[in-house]
Amino acid sequence: MxxxxxxxxxxxxxxxxxxxxxxxxxxxxxxxxxxxxxxxxxxxxxxxxxxxxxxxxxxxxxxxxxxxxxxxxxxxxxxxxxxxxxxxxxSAPRNAFALADAAGSHLLFAGGIGITPVLSMAYALLRDGADFHLHYFVRDEASVAFRDELTGTSLATHVSIHAGLSVDQTGAVIAAALTDAAVDAHAYTCGPGPFMATVVDLATARLGASQVHKESFSAPVAEAGDAAFVVRLSDGKEIEVASGKTALACLQEAGIEVDCSCEVGVCGTCQTKVIEGIPDHRDGFLNEKEKASNLWFMPCVSRARTGVLVLDL
Ligand code: FES
The missing domain is CATH 2.40.30.10 (Translation factors)
Incomplete structure (x- = not known):
């Protein structure tokens, strides 16, 4: 629209x-x-x-x-x-990061611009009179977004802003917040990958994976040490995917048309059928069952666990 x-x-x-x-x-x-x-x-x-x-x-x-x-x-x-x-x-709104109805309380952890979905969650919880607290981690005081709303409205008593903490200090604050959490609390996080990984690890250990929720709009496109692999098309043509390049980029450079949109593994537009080989799934679109089936591959972010990946292209 x-x-x-x-x-x-x-x-x-x-x-x-x-x-x-x-x-x-x-x-x-x-x-x-x-x-x-x-x-x-x-x-x-x-x-x-x-x-x-x-x-x-x-x-x-x-x-x-x-x-x-x-x-x-x-x-x-x-x-x-x-x-x-x-x-x-x-587009119409989509939600892969919903508040849990069954939660007795809610712990929200936002890092940097990850405040955006968490802010609307906090407002909704405030309207519902729910038990919640938002921990917002930023590089420095100047980086606080929505400061007027977070500190100057009814949200203020539910918000702690943590500015300029080291990685260790950040982990300690998250751990302390979780230590006090009730057993039926749910934890939510959005922010940079390492930040979310810390929250997810600590919250999963404290509450269990089913009570931990995360949102990510970025995916690791290439990591140090990523192995090169070969994509073989259904006509037998082979395309080398070098370390540090995405399969999508290599396919496009070879003149192969692949529909794409987000290019960070969240929209599903580039979903491609696997004929043979095992993908190294790095997307946030396929669910765990789909990933385990190894039937689908998201070339914008995912790589391969086998030297050759045969795709239905
Ligand atoms: S282009 Fe969006 S998941 Fe690949």
């Missing part, structure tokens, strides 16, 4: 908040806290952003975007090119 970019404001270092209004007067679909939307930018790229609205509204959505130095065109466009009055296209 088309939306109007109705307001833009800065909030924290390199973070901008974008308000979206319906372009045709029709109501926006309702959404659950934690949901995200696909946004088609003015440069044609599609990116996923969490809704971070303070309250449900039929004609207003809100997203916040950090300008990433290594931006592949999403945050860079929104920060440099987008202006109030622009028309953008968005």
């Amino acid at each position: 088309n939306v109007i970019l109705s307001a833009i404001r800065n909030s924290g270092t390199a973070i901008r908040i974008f308000e979206l209004h319906t372009a045709d007067g029709k109501a926006f679909p309702a959404y659950q806290p934690g949901a995200h939307i696909d946004v088609t930018l003015g440069n044609g790229l599609v990116r996923q952003y969490s809704l971070c609205c303070d309250q449900p509204s039929p004609d207003r959505y809100r997203i916040a975007v950090k300008q990433e130095p290594q931006s592949r065109g999403g945050s860079a466009w929104l920060h440099a090119e987008a202006k109030e009055g622009d028309t953008l296209q968005i």
